[in-house]
Amino acid sequence: MNEADALDLVQFAIWTVLTASAPAVAAAMLVGVGIALIQALTQIQEITLTFVPKIVAIFLVVALTGPFIGAQISSFTNVIFERIETGF
Numbered sequence: 707m708n709e710a711d712a713l714d715l716v717q718f719a720i721w722t723v724l725t726a727s728a729p730a731v732a733a734a735m736l737v738g739v740g741i742a743l744i745q746a747l748t749q750i751q752e753i754t755l756t757f758v759p760k761i762v763a764i765f766l767v768v769a770l771t772g773p774f775i776g777a778q779i780s781s782f783t784n785v786i787f788e789r790i791e792t793g794f
Contacts, residue, residue: 715789719782722781726774729768730767734764737759741755
């Protein structure tokens, strides 16, 4: 294994993390902006109002996009195992 192989694996690992976490992060961001807008319009500054909808949204999105997240992680794992099998 040389430096180019290591750099390629690290780049693929970072890309896998970004694509697997993107649905949950996007859902949290959208719900957070929506809740902030509602709080700004109604002047209700309840701290728990921001956490509960975000948690529910993230759980729903992870439940719905579970096969996509699993496929991303599985493809990364397959690439790693293939490289180990062939000796990089």
